[in-house]
Amino acid sequence: MEKPTQKKEKLDTREGSGLYAPQRRMFLRYAGATALATTLLLTTSCDDDDDGMTDPEAVDLGSGDTGILNYAYALEQLEAAFYTEVVARSLSVFSQTEQQIMQDLKGHESIHRDFLKAALGSAAIPDLEVNFSSINFNDKSSILTTARTFEDLGVAAYNGAGQYLENAGFLTLAGKIVSVEARHAAVIRDLITNGTFSDSANNQGLDPAMMPADVLQAASPFIVTKISANNLPK
Template identity: 85%
Template sequence: MKKLQEQPSEKGDNSSIELLGPMQRRKFFRYAGATAAATTLLLAFTSCNDDDDEMMPTDPETVDLGSGDTGILNYAYALEQLEAAYYAEVVARSLNMFNQTEQQIMQDLKGHEGIHRDFLKAALGSAAIPDLEVDFSAVNFNDKNSILTTARTFEDLGVAAYNGAGKLLEDAGLLTLAGKIVSVEARHAAVIRDLIQNGTFSDTANSQGLDPAMMPTDVLQAAAPFIKTKISANNLPQ
């Protein structure tokens, strides 16, 4: 069980950039620049939507995601916290399990998920849920297969979550931004699958060539073994 800590990128240093290596920094800055612009849009949205409808009461020890579009953003933020924490753990503890190319992939995934997490936190401002307490005790960080199969679970779940939540967003701009994030998550899912077994990168697609979609309740239930904090999605749009 581990309490999520703020990552170095929130302190204004260049730690996350250093992780990406010289050949990746230009791409990183382009990505970060786009994220900053999107964050400005989301901050404007959030400031206009502080007065959500009255919410159902919950256990005081339970984190309620909220309602409306703010609730959906918090839902995404919760999942990005989980993914960012996981890859931070992998990079800190398990890089020696991978070859040089795979190490770069793990570092890139850590960087991307950290950006997604920080992006959503900044956008939500005071409406953001607190840091979640995560639990990776079921993962063997000394076993490459355990690391990758857990990563596959998180990435597939992230793609299905964004796909399912898209229809719940009312703001078209937010839907566009969610589409940009899920496209990156889908790339993550593909590369993890290929690391497990070459050529399986598109195995999640159905006969129509589409990835699955899951509703928040099902996603949170699937993620629950890795999140110690109790989360309520009772007030999310249906």
């Protein structure tokens, strides 16, 4: 099967589009936050943990706060690429309401991706090559099951990595993003089975947290590019 390529696509910002108003407002909020994050990134010192063994063919996420932001950026690239494919290839399998949800998710993840790339500047990792050949984009169940996997993974990734962020500004921004990811996870669960929106929470009412190595391992079937997280904070 031919591997779908990740394309840079523009959001539909026509005033008649359902995405126009909310996505434009969100973009403006993130644009201001990007300026803050870029300033903070320039003042973040490099870690001394750059002595881990790294595959020379792998993309190294880096260390310190930069490494954590690149880690988040990698996951947002994956999610944005997935929903771009869904919107391009699969809208016919969804109802009108569900189509709007898919378009909104694509818009949110694209904004998260672009925001992190701008915040990282020259420190950003390159565009990742993805592989969605295991997903049947003509089958709603296959799409939603994959979406649930990605959204749950995103929430767990932010929850697990947040403790390593040293800059309070970055932690605040990560918290804002993960709250949106959690809403995505909830709506996807409800599309699969109505009323299961909070099923990912444990007995304490908390979502799970995963360490970067475990998250990247879980995401690896969908990412062709080799990624090294050896220098992330531990």
